Amino acid sequence: MEFSLSDEQNMLRDTAERWLASLPSRPQADRALWREIADMGWLGAGFSEAEGGIDGGPVEVAVIMEMAGRALLRAPLIEGMVLGARLLSGAGAKTSLANVLEGQSIELPALEEPNQRHAPFTPDLRLMDCGGGHRLSGTKSLVSWATLADHFLISASDGAGSLVLLRVPADREGISLRERRLLDGGDAADLLLTDVAIGHDDILCQGNTAEDVLSEALDHATAALCAEAVGLADLLHERTLEYLKTREQFGQPIGSFQALQHRMVDLNIALEEARSLAMMANHALSLPAGEARVSPLSAAKQGVCARCLQIGREAIQLHGGIGMTEELPIGSAFRRLKALSLGLGDEAWHLERIADARGEISTGKEA
Amino acid sequence: MTALWSNAEVDFRDEVREFCSTQLPRDISDKVLHGQPLQRDDYMRWQDILASRGWLAGFWPKDYGGQEWGASESYIFQEETARAGAPWLLPFGVNYAGPVIFTFGNEEQKRRHLPGIVDNSVFWCQGYSEPGAGSDLARLSTKARRDGDAYVVNGSKIWTSMAQWADMMFCLVRTNSDARLQQGISFLLIDMNTPGINVQPIQSIDGFRHLNQVFFDDVRVPATNLVGEENKGWTYAKFLLGHERVLSAETGKARRLLARAESAAQARGLGKDWRIRDKIARFEVDIHALEWMSLRLLADVTAGAAPGTESSLLKIRGSSLLQEISEFSVDVLGPDALAYDPQMLSDGTGIDEELRSMGIVHDFLFQRAPTIWGGSNEIQRNIIAKHALGLPTTRV
């Protein structure tokens, strides 16, 4: 078993950390920043050299995500670097992928819909046949970083009800954005699609292929999300530990009170468990796609988020009044963690999936 | 115990209920029910309405403009107004400054300050906490030096809620640095318009700016604004903290938040979701437990006992419960909770699903605070451990 990073991975980590430290605090993505991210080689971190990457994999991505989490970087990493790029790679869209990995084009997924609580494989959005081509009308909700996108990667259902993945230029006639702000401070928009013309070239893949491609991309995104959550929790843990050692009340560091020591120890355990689960998620990506991954990935998503949120709540509490303010990164990290726990399937969604994967509990007496 | 409430108490409850349904302005209760931040004017309009009914300072003695409500009336009043969606009744004047002034102040101070609280014309804030003195309040270092007929105040207070709207602050200051910590503290009333006071807003994690740091730079406060005796302020401060905690088990608010979570579930077609129903049922159990615990304490207080460590117990459970219900409500929203825009929330008029959902997110973020303020829950546990359970202590 190998749990430590290779020399190259350590180097990736150190460079990422140094670069992130050079940014203004709580950096927010724009095109210039995305350019820098591309120049750092992050975008290809999860891909083979043949695809234009650096021959990395989930561990490289996790290293980046964890560092980005620690630095509270707000950028479409899960969306663009992982989910979007994986969709293109899975669909064999080589040229598009190459452009994305070089940072030439920002291509972001538009999967979620209003009135759906994460049902990515059964979008309500219909791709209607129309003469020789197709038309698309409907809404995709809360598309993160939509204003940065050159292309949207849109999920829809065709006339027969099977999944289609589309790649559509953001400036295509009929697409308008309703901008929204997110709990974690990021930007998003609802995508309002009115009679958007879709040609054959816009179709990335459909049917079973589309399901496999989307499923693979979501698996990778889930593991990346876990790594970011661990990074955020690591920051919260570090700041809280530091605070307990330095903040004095009653003439002594508050960390000398045993009531708080035990709380801090519990946070430490939560962090270690979260980190372990995030590694499990990466390992799950090496299993054959499909059933074998379901339970470990959902367990990691729910388990990591629950533990990291606990760290977040306690970090605020143990900081007292200042924990409630934007003077410290505590609140930001907590909001981001809550957003991560609600995104890509919330707690209930993943618990349900774990339970379903186990199958029904037998009622028979014979065991 | 035979009946829970006497006939008179039931009548009073109906009266408050009726009053809220006819007098509470709809635009204000909409904001409260949906978690929108309130402006100074929202609080003041409602408090004006209460003041004209004589209910703003209901528990005060009649001599000072109150109704001499007992603990049960206060409880019923809070429960009913909270459920109806009335704004939080700002405690700074009515619950804190007022009782200290009528208990420890002189006649001139009572004449000058009490009417403005009863008729809601003066907005008060609480200047206790400092950067270096939170849980360990006695270590406060804002200094007041006597200079002729005035005190000259230097230092700063922090986490001062709504100081940006306040006309007056009641403030703990150090008047003797040589005495033991608790013995050099005095209780001063400070006009917020005095030269040398600078109020700096602090943004909190919900995106709003209702917290402040207040700086004092050679602020001259008339010596007549000293309440009680110099260096006896700690006694008055502790008296006040007892009052702060009695009303901390906000079961009315807990019920209101739970009902809102239920409507959010319904609006999302989750009315039959067993996970959600199970949690709601558990919260109902918690609310019952908290309510009956509160009622037992009320009975003791009504029978003449001073609020003791039981109020710490209510504070811990009440604040934790609000916090848990608030986070549960966000979980009911699911991915809808990802959208949160403080500006839009505070500008929003009328209520649509989107604002409703942002209001729930807002409450979720802000409700991290009650377990910290008013003596943190850790401090309350220390109090119970030491004073109620008599556990030995290693510290002084």
Ligand SMILES: Cc1cc2nc3c(=O)[nH]c(=O)nc-3n(C[C@H](O)[C@H](O)[C@H](O)COP(=O)(O)OP(=O)(O)OC[C@H]3O[C@@H](n4cnc5c(N)ncnc54)[C@H](O)[C@@H]3O)c2cc1C
């Ligand atoms: C939203 C909000 C509004 C507020 N409004 C006001 C206001 O209007 N006026 C005002 O004066 N103050 C106000 N406060 C301040 C509040 O009373 C203090 O935040 C509180 O007393 C805690 O002090 P602190 O923030 O300095 O935390 P600290 O005292 O530094 O505590 C940090 C952590 O250590 C823990 N701790 C400290 N001592 C012990 C111990 N002995 N044993 C175990 N744990 C311990 C605390 O529980 C906390 O978790 C407000 C606070 C908030 C969050």
